[in-house]
Amino acid sequence: MAYPFLLTALLLGVSAVPSPSTSPVAAERAARALPACRPLGLASGVVPATSVLATRANVLQADIATARKARALTQPQADALWQQADQVRQRVAGKVRLPVATRAEAHRSLESIAAQLCHR
Secondary structure, eight states, rough: OOHHHHHHHHTTTTTTSOTTTTOEEEEEEEESSSSGOOOOOSSSSSHHHHHHHHHHHHHHHHHHHHHHHTSSSSSHHHHHHHHHHHHHHHHHHOOOOOOOHHHHHHHHHHHHHHHHHHTT
């Protein structure tokens, strides 16, 4: 690939030049957001789909634990979200390649968990 930095920047939503319109308050608010609430981009190297999905599930489970400690979730809510993320991880674990439909369904499941977690 001729422009790996450009692809990485596009996937991560990074701008090459900082925007002057970004206020310090908005930047601080974004920095405090849970990692699961941010879109997941690929690292600079090629990452297999199962690694991306497993990493997303790990981030979600860490954020579920953080939200539970902050009392933003009840224990039954946290347990349910944790189990959903773990089920996705178990479905894709150990597979080198995933069919497109399976990968899309796993992404949708993880996004659903993130939506439940981030919009409370």
